[in-house]
Amino acid sequence: MDELDSYSRTVVSVAETVGPAVAALVVGDPDRPRGSGSAVVVPDPDDPAATVLVTNAHVVAGSRSGRATFADGTHADVRVLGADPLSDLAVLAVHPDARTPTPVVLGDAGALRVGQLVVAVGNPFGLAGSVTAGVVSGLGRSLPTKDGRVVEDVVQTDAALNPGNSGGALADARGLVVGINTAVAGVGLGLAVPVTTTTRGILASLRRDGRVRRGYLGVVGAPAPLPVDVALRLGRPTGLRVAEVISGSPAQQAGLRSGDVIVDADREPVAQAQDLQRRLFAEAIGRTLPVTVLRGDAMVDVLAVPAELTG
Template sequence: MDELDSYSRTVVAVAETVGPAVAALAVGDPENPRGAGSAVVVRDPAGDGAVLVTNAHVVARTRSGRATFADGTHADVRVLGADPLSDLAVLAAHPDADTPSPVTLGDAAGLRVGQLVVAVGNPFGLAGSVTAGVVSGLGRSLPTRDGSASRVVEDVIQTDAALNPGNSGGALADASGSVIGINTAVAGVGLGLAVPITTTTRDILDALRREGRVRRGYLGVVGAPAPLPVDVAARLGRARGLRVADVVAGSPAARAGLRAGDLVVSADREPVVDAQGLQRRLFAGSIGRTLPVTVLRGQAMVDVLATPTELGA
């Protein structure tokens, strides 16, 4: 008689699929590394090898460490790149290391509130720990900062699967065993957050692997979501835009003629309903390129042409 119900069988299957590829990560001095969090083996998009993904805050400013897997094997790793503004980092294992098979990366775009998720990590140094729960919220925001630059990680996954110190950088998987998030924060009792695996996330990971950093465009606007007038909302098929609260003097936005009070409805011909919608248009490909921005100014739609500079350059 099968003593496992359907729920248990699903969690067990996910744990057996994902668990071997989730490592306890220690960083810093090779002779005396400190426990930091977790890391997940993923396929290297450039070839047949594998790299590891974790949180930027887990590696902090260190450049090397050791990943220890649930079966007791370990691999020395070096940091290829870390991006505090997305809280993601990519590690390379030593060429002679025998790392487990990589996980399958899924797509968080199709997640629904109430969906089963399984978190795998190494809380308090307890390797291969597994907790299960549901997606308890979507579209959450996680403020991050890198020096003088700040950003909001968009569409963060909220889950009630128990996360504890050491889970950061671990895997959040769906019922099929696909990893749809990288656990990043414990926001309170029964509340954990994970950076979603999306097209944007994959682009960030690829940039970190190839270049060691993520280049972003800079416009120089501060804004917040705001409702569109009823007639404009009906015409555009959406209810909100991004109200410009401030424009930084001398910034690309200021040179383009954007003004405080403008209501941004699109950038690069794509809809904008919040700050994240604008941020999505400001990766490396936007730098030095003319970026059309459409705003509602008073009763008129106005097109402005901005040329983003590189953030931090």
């Protein structure tokens, strides 16, 4: 009973801390909305005394404005400052006359461990302020999207997510937001964009420039253990196993194959999707990117030329 009480107190505390800053979001014309989901109030990357809203790029879906309604019933008109399909993140500005709740505190998903308690807060099926709890089921996942793109390094959780949760908050036991819920992959399987140094840079670029120039390779992968001899030689236990190569992508043109394990990109170690993602910002576009993979028992060097993600 004591363990259950402790668990309950933790979830309640997180819900009370994070819940007020999670809004139900409707985008497009209020009379003819184009989409809906959730959004989270976070500190403005350029001015910590101000706030912006973060949601998913697929939630805004090309819309430029919308309305956010908070748990206390207040609402605010919002304007889309920018969206990045590769990270599935978007940043919204709140109308200057509107008041928003206290922003959440962003954590670091890099510290997450499989089995750790997480709490999801969002607005599934329009049910405002809904809270579910679960554990981190996996880390470093890649999520292929319907348009052939890949959202890298997502967090897998069994906290129940349903339509409308997209754009909501995934928090740890301390109430720090470590992810932005992005998709429902199946029964008992939810995914969230992690909050990392890379994510913070993406939000800052969207806030300032309205876009993020990103390179695109087109691989779907997850961390995988390296053979003992290779791990000892490289000094690290894992690489990024390629589960799928997107048809027509730079990765396919370069000769990357399903089953390859990427161990280096641009002469830097790759142990998870985030390591590859860091190599694919604006400076990588159109430049030859050397990629080293373990293919069977052999190390193979592949030369890829990332394309610019458009649209």
